[in-house]
Amino acid sequence: MNLCNLEALVPQYVRQFEAYIPSPPDDELQQMFGCSRLIRMNNNENPLGPPPAAAAFLQSFDPALVSRYPSGDCRPLRARLADYLGVTPSQVILGNGANEVIAFVIKAFCQQGDNIVTADRTFAVYEWIARFSGVDARLAPLNDFGFDEEGLLARVDSRTKLVFICNPNNPTGTWWSRDRLIRFMERLGPNHIVVLDEAYAEFMDQPDYPDGISLLSRFPNLIIFRTFSKMYALAGLRIGYLVGTEQVTDIVRKTAIVYSVNTLAQSAALAALGDQTFITATRSLVQEGQQMLAAQCAELKLPILTSDCNFAMIKLPFSDTLAYRLLMQQGYMVRTMTGFRFPGWIRVSIAGREAMQGFCTALSRLVHSRTDQSPLAKVYGVF
Ligand SMILES: Cc1ncc(COP(=O)(O)O)c(C=O)c1O
Known part of the structure; x- marks a missing residue:
């Protein structure tokens, strides 16, 4: 049986709307970007896990x-x-x-x-x-x-x-x-x-x-x-x-x-609900992560918006979608912000200490690869 004119059944405002496409599962992403492990820093999750x-x-x-x-x-x-x-x-x-x-x-x-x-x-x-x-x-x-x-x-x-x-x-x-x-x-x-x-x-x-x-x-x-x-x-x-x-x-x-x-x-x-010890531990982890990110961005001369929240926004001197791909290849998933009306920005969720250190290194390599001849620059070219 053929479906009738399906479009005619759909309200105009639904027809006009574009569906949101969530990110694929980790194993698919790892395969796509060739990274052996993936640290998600795109959804503002708490790395300590549940209380x-x-x-x-x-x-x-x-x-x-x-x-x-x-x-x-x-x-x-x-x-x-x-x-x-x-x-x-x-x-x-x-x-x-x-x-x-x-x-x-x-x-x-x-x-x-x-x-x-x-x-x-x-x-x-x-x-x-x-x-x-x-x-x-x-x-x-x-x-x-x-x-x-x-x-x-x-x-x-x-x-x-x-x-x-x-x-x-x-x-x-x-x-x-x-x-x-x-x-x-x-x-x-x-x-x-x-x-x-x-x-x-x-x-x-x-x-x-x-x-x-x-x-x-x-x-x-x-x-x-x-x-x-x-x-x-x-x-x-x-x-x-x-x-x-x-x-x-x-x-x-x-x-x-x-x-x-x-x-x-x-x-x-x-x-x-109400586990104050857990809340305090999370807050101090977030504070430490925010400080690490702010210090790294200061060194790289990147504008950053920090706060008490478990995320920060960083302005890059190149495309955020390109940065996303290159960070993914290093195993770090951030949120590109062009689709959210902030072209050239990424949003980074605060992760655990080790992951934050790794991310700061990855960000630094990414930024430096634009200008110098580090191995990354050779692989990616100048962007
Ligand atoms: C400001 C804000 N409101 C609401 C939500 C939705 O939260 P939930 O996971 O409970 O659906 C989010 C999730 O990112 C958020 O950032």
């Missing part, structure tokens, strides 16, 4: 349990999170990664003709989900690598349902202070929802970094996103959540997919 209690749970997990469905609304974990965050369980909604939670919120508030407002160079999934849902994404240029209050406000109109603020911003690491956030909320007013994406909140060690949840009573139009993928090193289990007022979560719950968070993810997150 000990989560690792112990995973090791002792009884496989027989996977024949049963998980708690459909993550009840035990929501109770624990509520206690930890000082909110009620019904103020928390979990999803299959914070990515899924973004979709819940856009589906709950937006219809065709509506828009969301965010920055042009931030976590791209807000824009992508809006666009393939037929919702306009209005993008305010970053100002000095940070979210620009004026630019965002200028793009808000009566059809703006959601304003997404990534705090700290992935990929630039910049962030709004508590005062700045409050000023923005007051200027915006109560007629739009502000989503504060705090995926990297647990890395932040600055006294005036705002905890969005503490502002909920003052600004009930706030929604806060968090994830277990970054600090808690559970990216492979896919679990993230949002916190809002009960009025708001009662609405978002309508578009939240039940049973989408699996049994392992729920219990591992329960075990991991």
Whole structure:
């Protein structure tokens, strides 16, 4: 049987959208680039692996349990999170990664003709989900690598349902202070929802970094996103959540997919939550890695954006896609930033000490190979 005119079934905004292509598995990449081992520094993962209690749970997990469905609304974990965050369980909604939670919120508030407002160079999934849902994404240029209050406000109109603020911003690491956030909320007013994406909140060690949840009573139009993928090193289990007022979560719950968070993810997150020793160890590893990168970039005269987050952006004097290929050949995978509107930049996730040392050496060889006659330059030519 022939399929009918398939295109005719597809909404215009889906037809126009280009699918995201994730990177192939490590073994394929190693074969493609001829490297014997691969260190992934492209997804801001925590190299320490999960906190000990989560690792112990995973090791002792009884496989027989996977024949049963998980708690459909993550009840035990929501109770624990509520206690930890000082909110009620019904103020928390979990999803299959914070990515899924973004979709819940856009589906709950937006219809065709509506828009969301965010920055042009931030976590791209807000824009992508809006666009393939037929919702306009209005993008305010970053100002000095940070979210620009004026630019965002200028793009808000009566059809703006959601304003997404990534705090700290992935990929630039910049962030709004508590005062700045409050000023923005007051200027915006109560007629739009502000989503504060705090995926990297647990890395932040600055006294005036705002905890969005503490502002909920003052600004009930706030929604806060968090994830277990970054600090808690559970990216492979896919679990993230949002916190809002009960009025708001009662609405978002309508578009939240039940049973989408699996049994392992729920219990591992329960075990991991609030492990301060682990958080402190991760923060010091990140700080050390950031310092190593900054020192290496200073030596190579490369501009770098560092922060408390577990990633940094580096500006190269040549193409980022070329740098990607050449670093891959040396076994280091970084994120090229041209597709994220930062041509010539790479984003590097902080890895363990040995990997950071290796990466710094690889970066140095790469930069020097442009000008001198090192063996690498002979292999790659001048680029
Ligand atoms: C700012 C930001 N928000 C959300 C996410 C999505 O996280 P998750 O792995 O929970 O889907 C990421 C992941 O990179 C992120 O950087």
